[in-house]
Amino acid sequence: MLGRLFPRSLSNAYEGSWLAVWLFAPVLLAKTLMGFNFSGLNPVIDVGEILRTVDGVPLDTFSSEAAAAVVDSAGAWGMALFTLCLFAWIALFRYRAALPLAILLLLIEQLGRTGAGSVIALSKLTAGSALSMGAIINLAMSALLIVAMALSLLRVRKVNTAAA
Numbered sequence: 001m002l003g004r005l006f007p008r009s010l011s012n013a014y015e016g017s018w019l020a021v022w023l024f025a026p027v028l029l030a031k032t033l034m035g036f037n038f039s040g041l042n043p044v045i046d047v048g049e050i051l052r053t054v055d056g057v058p059l060d061t062f063s064s065e066a067a068a069a070v071v072d073s074a075g076a077w078g079m080a081l082f083t084l085c086l087f088a089w090i091a092l093f094r095y096r097a098a099l100p101l102a103i104l105l106l107l108i109e110q111l112g113r114t115g116a117g118s119v120i121a122l123s124k125l126t127a128g129s130a131l132s133m134g135a136i137i138n139l140a141m142s143a144l145l146i147v148a149m150a151l152s153l154l155r156v157r158k159v160n161t162a163a164a
Helices: 018-038 047-053 064-093 096-126 133-153
Strands: none
Touching (some): 018 064, 018 096, 096 133
């Protein structure tokens, strides 16, 4: 399995399930947009408004310094996520042998950032409570990345069409 995560050469030869690519691509697109929007690179998007509406962060109840610190932290995370996604896009289009590693890195980011929050969201969901839009998005992305990671590590045998 380590050989699949860390291939000896970075080629375009992907040996995992193509279903993993189809599950990973929409998550990668969404995470790229999230990173772009949170990083402050998008002049149309207000990070504070995203934090208030989607993530449910009550910025209005914070002092102005605390609110600015939260928005700045979200911006730093956004830039890091955007950079990580650029690596994943390169892996997807040019060095597909690195796809399991790219999926793993985004999975670590996702679970590391939302781990405790996801457990709380799952307990709220089983109790019948409503979830914020951010919690729903994070749970869906975590599930898709876990499945994509498992499928990317499966070795799919290549069919020899010349033997027919």
